[in-house]
Amino acid sequence: MRFPASLIVTTLFLTACGGSGGVGSSANNSSSQSSDTANQSSASSTDPERSGLDERPVNEHCPAGESPASGGGVALERVYPGLSFNQPVALLQAPLDDSRWFVLEQSGRIIVFDKDPEVTEVDEFADLRDRVDNSAGSGESGLLSMAFHPDYADNGDVFLYYQVSRDTGEPVQDDCCVNQLVRYRVNDQGTALDPDSAEVLLSFPAPYENHFGGHLAFDEAGYLYLSIGDGGSAGDPQDRAQNTANLWGSVIRIDVDGEAPYSIPEDNPFADQAAFLCDSNEQMQDKQASGGDCPELYAWGLRNPWRWSFDRATGDLWLADVGQGEWEEVNRIRRGGNYGWNIREGAHCYNADDCETGGLIDPMAEVPQPEFRSITGGVVYRGEAVPSLRGRYLFGDYITGRFYALTDETGEDGLREIEHLDEQTGLNIASFAQDLAGEVYLVDYNGGLYQVVPSDDNEGEPLPQRLSETGCVDPDDPREPAEGLIPYTVKAPF
Template identity: 30%
Template sequence: MPSARGMIRRQVRFCFGIALAAGLLLSLPVVWAQYPLQYPAKSEVSKDGTAILIEDYATPPLSSALMGHDYPPPIDYHGQLARVVSMRSEPAGAPLASTRFFVADMNGNLYILDKATRKFTPYITFVEIFPRYSTDRLTTGVGVIAFDPNYAKNGKFYTVHTEDPSKPGSVQPTNAHMPSLKLDGYATTPVVKPPVGDVQNESVLVEWTDTNIKNSTFEGTAREILRVGFNTVIHPMDDVVFDPLAKPGSANYGNLYVSTGDGGSGETPGPIQIIPQSLNALQAKILRITPNLALRPKDRLSENGRYRIPSTGPDPNPFISVAGARPEIFAYGFRNPHRMDWDPVTNTLLVNDIGLHSWEEVDIVTRGGNYGYSQREGNEVLIVPGGGKTGTQSNPQVPFPQLDQLTVEGLEKPVAPIYPVAVYSHEEGDAIGSGFVYRGKLMPQMVGKYIFTDITTGRLFYTDLDEMIASRSTRGKQAPVHEIQVMYKSPYDPSGEGPVQRRMYDIVAEAYAHRDGIASADSPQGVLPGAPATTGGWRGKTFLPGKTDPYGVPYGGGRADVRLSMGGDGELYIMSKSDGMIRKMAAVVTPPPASKQMASH
């Protein structure tokens, strides 16, 4: 493993009703990038010198479930570094909202993190409750949590975890190791399978009701809301969010938005490829459902009887009257809509959609919108039978269709796809992570900027929200993307010097080595776990020693596995699924150039 001294150091797609809020400042001078309508030969991300100070915030405990159920996963998680993927605050009205976070470790634990002591308390241990809980590969495990808008009074929240249907034993949960969880009346729901292909992985949406949210012990009940099957272990159910602006009595109050991946279907030639464009499939969509059955009793009841579907009033789901279509669908045509962010200032729902081999996307979600996959990626046509290349990467090149429309079964007329509001190519990275419009106080120069990550390389980027809104999803017109440089003081540096500029990849690799992390067997040249081909782009090709970032500095192999979370106060935190650490964006060291600090909402 490289030592601290060996680490490289350098000084150097439908917004809910989302009519974008009335009063948007679209009269502001806006600059967007005129992106070439072909795959680039070099980096296009701006390096404008913007730098942010990153500080260590908290160290989650090693994953060590009791493993008392009959069918433990094949990996022994005792002593394994936490795979932290999300961290969320309770709604402001909750009694302890200002003092703690809820942290998801994909190995099977949902923790409560005390902000004052930085100590973690196990809250729900999924691996001990669900016998078929799966977390042995890629995106499996417990991923995200969303709090009911009335959580302060009803104690309800929602989680997503994965299960392996091939495991033996009961699909019913057990409370043998958690007697405070009452399972009387708990019943599983029928899995909603993809219309084509087998099911290898199931994502389960669960509603939890904690009867006492004033302590750190779960005491209450659980109710399964929805179970969706996927063709592979990749791209499962991704994220869940509520509209932060919806008030009791409004049409969108209590509606849960659920993003689902395609399970790898869209990159598989044959009938399975069309699932992202199929309105009879829940996969590769953004869904909108109402878990509270009593909230709007005239709305349609779901097939499994566990939720309602917005179908009456001023804002029904867009395909509620389309024969053969799943009424839960709000938007479609995604590959892996990994994370969503709802900006309350502009009433904008953003989603980051992880691409195949070429482009990473930020989309503004619009009611009923088609985001193109698996027929489009970025600004280009996608040729899946041709190895997943875009039209301009194919040999010979495949021209972009003169009539930019897609035929969707069940719809009377062809549909024009909606294009991203920000993109970057695999010359820059490999998989877009989570992102948030910054609204905090520690970095005033970044207010109104959408800050996001590349998962595998660990690179941080930003773009301007106003510029994304102004691009209006026009093909070839996206908001410019700028890189954020990282300043960091390593706890492993004995020199005592102050923060220096470093890559997040190297920060993660250093901590991983010092925490006795073991590199993946698939990555003998590297220092981090994960498929070696995923660092630095060119997914699907063999890792080559000496692969470099856009600055010419080699990566070490493996994945930084970096994502962001936003606290209730609007501040941003960086988590790594590789080194198991949580870090905080503490200050702007070098602000964006003045021309890029345009007034934002």
């Protein structure tokens, strides 16, 4: 395993094993050791080429502790057990506010509650069931994602992605589906969204009733990203994910602080076509007819990118893409990247023995079906509670409930190895979440919320962060060894 750089020193020390006796020590063993030591000492006094110890050193302060468990040692703990939600699909906090949680229910409600382990009461932040259509036969439509503007505390802006009916008359849920990205503003009291503040930024009908994507989040630069599915059916029959004249099967990036309805970041792949947006189906059709590309596109070639996140330490965008029938995949998204669907599923040719893979980006990892059947993208763990998971990407599966992590190891196929954290969570993992401290939570579609925590029996000891904390050096002068350590140098030259 890799230790902190703070533990690397230029002077080498030999630690006496076993402290004052070690496992299996006895009086007879001690007598035998004393006799051996005496003989060894006598020999060394007459033979300068012999080396040894006159007395076995005692060091009780610098033992080798148990390493943090690499994958075991992780558990899921039900949190806020006094609450239950109706088909929750997302959990998040507002920027700079660690005191509350927001839960999205697929039907169109947003619930807010205090971050109190004993909480039993909730408030309604929004009720949009009079406009959200969750009637798609696939069960995939509804209120799917929410993102707070980075300056939410000042401007009160909130962005939602959901489906509405094609027929705007009553009843609401009778003619699914039209995808919409909508900006809302919080009311003057800051307690709920103002339903009359809705500003539709994107609106385009779905060709089929599945594969809507979709996840929303802002990056550090303040740009808004949205993942959109390939439009549905099976196999992407119209090859939409490979068509850059529409937004299907993609991740888009826009500037919501620019000119209405939004502007295009200057380094988007097709930013030179920013004068002609793809904010409606008509615009996309015109773009197709003119041979152009949608300036909103950031990456494409995706099937149904349901959940993704930014690594809080590096800014990398990690995204899980739901497979067709063979492979579920994890991708690290790059600007201008083509991730292969429907030429490939994962790293494999789709419906063909051979395919042209030039210009396609391989996934970071893949899981075969039926081991996974509907992957739910997760997060890179940056919390403190489970040291063994730091820097690792966590993800799961909606149908099988399996909970996995990527390792740093690479297999023979060039993809990341996967560690199985929990094969039987018993959950329908709909989403992952992080609190402001970096701790990770899972959203169970059946109504519960769970936190990733260390298990009681297999987490191991946390690594010391400073040399002075190891017990191997003088705490007042870490350049000097602790009592009981034996300085030595390498005798034979390299």
